[in-house]
Structure formats: C-alpha cells, structure tokens
Amino acid sequence: MAKAxxxxxxxxxxxxxVADAVRAQDDMEVIGIxxxxxxxxxxxxxxxxxxxxxxxxxxxAFEKAGMPAAGTIEEMLEKAELVVDCTxxxxxxxxxxxxxxxxxxxxxxxxxxxxxxxxxFNATSNYEEAVGRDLTRVVSCNTTGLCRVIxxxxxxxxxxxxxxxxxxxxxxxxxxxxxxxxxxxxxxxxIPSHHGPDVQSVLSHINITTAALVVxxxxxxxxxxxxxxxxxxxxxxxxxxxxxxxxxxxxxxxxTSTAEIIEVARDLGRPRNDMWENCVWPESITVTxxxxxxxxxxxxHQESITIPENVDAIRAMMELESDGTKSIxxxxxxxxx
Ligand code: NAD
Numbered sequence: 001m002a003k004a005x006x007x008x009x010x011x012x013x014x015x016x017x018v019a020d021a022v023r024a025q026d027d028m029e030v031i032g033i034x035x036x037x038x039x040x041x042x043x044x045x046x047x048x049x050x051x052x053x054x055x056x057x058x059x060x061a062f063e064k065a066g067m068p069a070a071g072t073i074e075e076m077l078e079k080a081e082l083v084v085d086c087t088x089x090x091x092x093x094x095x096x097x098x099x100x101x102x103x104x105x106x107x108x109x110x111x112x113x114x115x116x117x118x119x120x121f122n123a124t125s126n127y128e129e130a131v132g133r134d135l136t137r138v139v140s141c142n143t144t145g146l147c148r149v150i151x152x153x154x155x156x157x158x159x160x161x162x163x164x165x166x167x168x169x170x171x172x173x174x175x176x177x178x179x180x181x182x183x184x185x186x187x188x189x190x191i192p193s194h195h196g197p198d199v200q201s202v203l204s205h206i207n208i209t210t211a212a213l214v215v216x217x218x219x220x221x222x223x224x225x226x227x228x229x230x231x232x233x234x235x236x237x238x239x240x241x242x243x244x245x246x247x248x249x250x251x252x253x254x255x256t257s258t259a260e261i262i263e264v265a266r267d268l269g270r271p272r273n274d275m276w277e278n279c280v281w282p283e284s285i286t287v288t289x290x291x292x293x294x295x296x297x298x299x300x301h302q303e304s305i306t307i308p309e310n311v312d313a314i315r316a317m318m319e320l321e322s323d324g325t326k327s328i329x330x331x332x333x334x335x336x337x
Contacts, residue, residue: 004028004318007080009073009095011035011045013172014109015086017307019050020271024334025311027320032076038065077102082318084310085109092116105317107310110140110198120201122147123312124247127324130316138309142166142221143198145278145300148248149225150199150206152241153294158230162208165224166195172303173218185214220258221300232291239282246332247308249277251299258299274304276337308335
C-alpha cells in the first residue's frame with residue numbers, strides 16, 4: 001500500500017517531533033518540512049535528510065547558507081495529501097487559505113482555536129470521529145493529558161465533574177526569548193483557565209473547571225486533579241483503569257519531581273528526552289471515604305505528549321486504520337513506547 005504523503009509546515013518544538021514520528025511509521029512518509037530561516041534547526045533538518053521548503057523570498061538565503069531548499073512551501077503542499085501545521089499559535093489560521101488552495105487535508109495544533117477545524121482530537125477519546133475527516137485540531141499538551149485520564153474513568157465509572165489545577169512550565173527548554181521568570185504567575189488570573197473549555201471541545205458532556213499558574217521551570221507541567229464519579233470506587237480501581245491505558249505511565253520508585261521523570265526518559269534513551277505518556281504518581285491516587293471523589297498528581301511533558309496524537313490523527317483522517325485502539329498500538333510500537 002502506498003504511504004500517505006505528509007508535509008510538516010513549521011519545524012519547531014512540535015514540528016520536528018511530528019516529522020520524526022511520521023518517519024518512524026510504515027504507513028506514512030514525510031515529503032517535506034518547512035523552515036522560514038536557514039538557522040541551526042534548518043541545518044539539522046538538512047543533515048537528517050528532510051527536504052526543506054521555504055517562503056519564496058527566502059530561497060536565496062537558504063542557497064547562500066549551503067542548504068539549498070527543495071522548493072517553496074506552496075510547492076511542498078502540492079506534493080502532499082495532508083499537512084500538519086506546527087506553526088506558532090495564530091499563524092496556523094493564516095495558513096488555512098493556502099491549504100484550501102492546495103486541496104489537501106490539514107491538522108492544526110492546540111495554539112489554534114476549535115473553530116479552525118470544527119473538530120478537536122484526542123486519540124483515546126474520539127479517534128473514530130476523525131476517520132476520513134479533512135480538517136482536525138490536535139488539542140494542546142495539558143488538554144491531551146486531561147482527556148487521556150478523564151475518558152477511561154468516564155467510560156468505566158461515569159464522571160460527574162473534574163477540578164484540576166495546572167502548574168505550568170514557563171517556557172520550553174530552548175526558548176531564550178521569554179524565560180526564565182522569577183515568579184509564580186497566575187495564567188490567567190480568571191478561573192476557569194482555557195484548559196477546561198478546551199477539554200469540552202473534545203468531551204462536551206464533561207463538567208470541568210481548571211485553574212493555571214506558571215512557575216520558573218522548563219521541564220514539564222504538573223496537574224493536581226480531582227474527579228467526582230457516579231459509581232463507588234477504590235484507589236485500586238483507579239490504578240487498574242490507568243494501568244489499562246498504554247499512554248499513562250506510573251512513576252514511582254521514589255520519584256517526587258519532574259526532574260527525575262526527565263532523567264528516566266534520558267535513561268530510557270528516549271529521543272530528545274521525550275515522555276509521550278501522562279506520568280501519574282500511583283501513590284498519590286486517593287479516593288475519599290464516600291468512595292466517589294478521586295485525587296491524584298500527574299506530570300505532562302509539553303514538548304512530546306501531543307506527538308503520538310498527531311500520528312493517530314493522520315492515520316484516522318487518511319483512513320489508514322478505522323480502529324483507534326489499533327492505531328494507538330501501532331503508533332506506540334513504532335515510536336518505541
Ligand atoms: P515553535 O515556535 O517552537 O515552532 C514554530 C515553528 O514555526 C518555528 O520554527 C517557526 O520559525 C515556524 N514558523 C513561523 N511562522 C511560519 C510560517 N508562516 N510558515 C512556516 N513556518 C513558520 O512552536 P511550537 O512550540 O512547536 O508550537 C507549535 C504549535 O503547537 C502551537 O500551536 C502550540 O500552541 C502547539 N503546542 C505547543 C506545545 C509546546 O509546549 N511547545 C505543546 C503542545 C502544543
């Protein structure tokens with residue numbers, strides 16, 4: 001079977017990971033990535049053998065830098081069947097007309113809002129609804145993390161409401177423009193933060209309120225989560241539900257911080273120290289005496305958690321697999337999860 005032809009527009013934190021993850025699959029291929037400037041990331045992409053497509057006005061600059069471009073971004077889109085837009089939040093929306101003009105399917109990231117595609121995706125929650133779709137938005141890192149824990153509990157016990165506080169990393173590790181900050185910043189001051197409504201863009205029936213604060217770290221986010229369920233349960237029941245999910249990883253053996261989780265990723269030899277799974281502390285899973293309120297801590301690796309979801313979204317939209325469970329298994333295996 002011919003591989004699905006994928007273009008990655010925007011090769012930053014998310015784009016470079018999406019490109020490598022697509023490359024690792026046997027049913028899809030990267031026909032090109034885009035860069036706006038011939039910087040160090042473009043040089044590495046060139047070294048990795050990616051065909052680089054650039055804005056027409058920058059063709060000369062790439063030539064001069066010794067990494068000749070394969071063509072313009074418009075030419076890349078002509079060769080693709082689906083584009084994964086990984087440009088900064090807000091830029092993706094401006095790109096919509098060029099995708100429409102090229103007549104190809106498109107995936108956007110969580111920095112864009114739900115109406116851009118009219119459909120927001122999380123593989124655990126709504127894979128089957130993405131099958132054959134032309135436009136999809138893969139929700140952001142924190143929303144992905146929340147959907148992955150809410151959905152299996154909701155399916156088993158019925159979720160009455162969710163309350164979560166999200167302690168957010170200030171910036172990504174490579175960001176020299178915005179960090180570090182020396183404060184705890186309410187982000188935003190108002191409650192709910194955008195994460196609750198964003199979860200509802202995937203799980204419209206879930207009653208959820210979120211609050212978010214930014215702290216001076218670059219490694220990961222941490223959530224304190226609380227769910228009220230409709231069926232009595234114990235902490236062991238919740239552990240069993242989470243254990244059945246391949247994208248939820250238990251962290252124990254004395255780990256009490258995001259730094260140690262990243263060290264685990266390093267020790268496992270994960271590419272770029274990526275931790276694609278939600279990291280839940282099993283010791284923190286607590287159910288109150290009335291047996292319907294659940295509490296736990298989890299950590300989310302912002303740079304990588306949405307990467308397997310992008311691969312699954314491609315597989316669903318390109319109708320390469322109609323069963324979400326099978327796609328999740330295939331993606332995980334190819335990534336080495
Ligand atoms: P980034 O800034 O690291 O990368 C964006 C890349 O797009 C850069 O290389 C930039 O040069 C390039 N670019 C800018 N304008 C472009 C254009 N017009 N055409 C082609 N390329 C262009 O951003 P990121 O962190 O990878 O975020 C991308 C998207 O993923 C955003 O929607 C963001 O909200 C979302 N997201 C980010 C994270 C995270 O923690 N970094 C997590 C989940 C989702």
